[in-house]
């Protein structure tokens with residue numbers, strides 16, 4: 119499995135094309151856009167051999183072995199459904215779908231057709247996740263008690279972030295990362311949630327705080343904002359020390375501290391291209407092994423997080439137009 123087809127030509131599609139161009143054992147074979155001009159311009163910028171003026175034409179290319187879905191949230195369902203119906207394995211950008219209803223339908227379709235589908239929740243696939251879990255399991259910080267994390271990027275000028283009908287707001291764009299951060303480092307189910315959000319003028323969630331009590335007694339408190347710029351640090355505090363992830367999406371190292379702020383270890387992440395490559399490698403491995411899901415981000419976990427985000431939006435009274 120080698121040939122990736124990218125659907126769409128926006129910001130994250132560019133990052134994927136740059137990443138694939140730097141990889142040895144995978145490459146971008148084709149790009150599909152709503153217009154042929156954009157597809158051709160994108161293909162020539164990134165040295166992609168084939169350019170299509172519609173998503174359907176890319177899906178009909180028999181040589182495309184993995185489709186990377188890089189359209190805005192409100193298009194994820196339609197594009198992924200069409201790709202699965204065309205028999206194409208898919209890596210879908212986060213948030214996987216607009217809600218749990220769409221997610222359950224896509225995962226059922228993937229099961230029925232025996233087609234691989236994964237969410238491009240890229241920190242899940244990085245070596246840092248295994249490293250963090252190993253440090254926790256070593257017992258160096260004692261029993262984990264509290265997980266805190268913040269993710270803030272001011273992306274409020276983007277149409278897709280502002281518009282409710284495009285699945286806008288901080289939660290699906292950024293909040294999904296802090297929820298994944300909690301779930302990546304704790305397997306304990308979430309039992310209780312307290313949350314509040316501030317809305318943008320368009321009605322989408324701009325800034326939010328989410329506090330969760332996990333079944334094992336851990337308290338997780340996370341914040342997300344698409345309307346301000348802050349420091350995106352993640353901390354796991356235990357009875358005898360704490361871990362600091364200098365950036366909870368894309369850490370450069372994990373700092374292990376004991377009481378009195380003594381830094382015991384600073385564990386760097388392995389050399390990498392930009393961290394995006396791991397999700398593509400994971401897809402390749404899973405597809406070659408005949409799996410329909412990535413072990414790093416199983417279907418049940420994608421659905422769990424989508425249900426969690428539905429619950430948060432329900433607490434805030436936010437529904438996307440047309441949602442039941």
Ligand SMILES: NC(=O)c1ccc[n+]([C@@H]2O[C@H](COP(=O)([O-])OP(=O)(O)OC[C@H]3O[C@@H](n4cnc5c(N)ncnc54)[C@H](OP(=O)(O)O)[C@@H]3O)[C@@H](O)[C@H]2O)c1
Pocket residue numbers: 125126127128129130131150151152153156157188189190191193211212213238240278290291
């Ligand atoms: N993993 C990450 O770090 C990361 C970062 C940013 C975004 N994302 C995710 O990636 C997805 C796309 O985000 P982006 O920032 O790349 O968005 P973007 O820059 O706005 O690009 C989206 C692309 O989707 C296509 N598209 C199809 N229907 C559209 C519509 N109705 N309106 C606008 N564009 C439409 C367009 O490509 P064509 O015209 O060529 O078809 C457009 O260039 C989202 O799900 C987002 O959450 C992930």
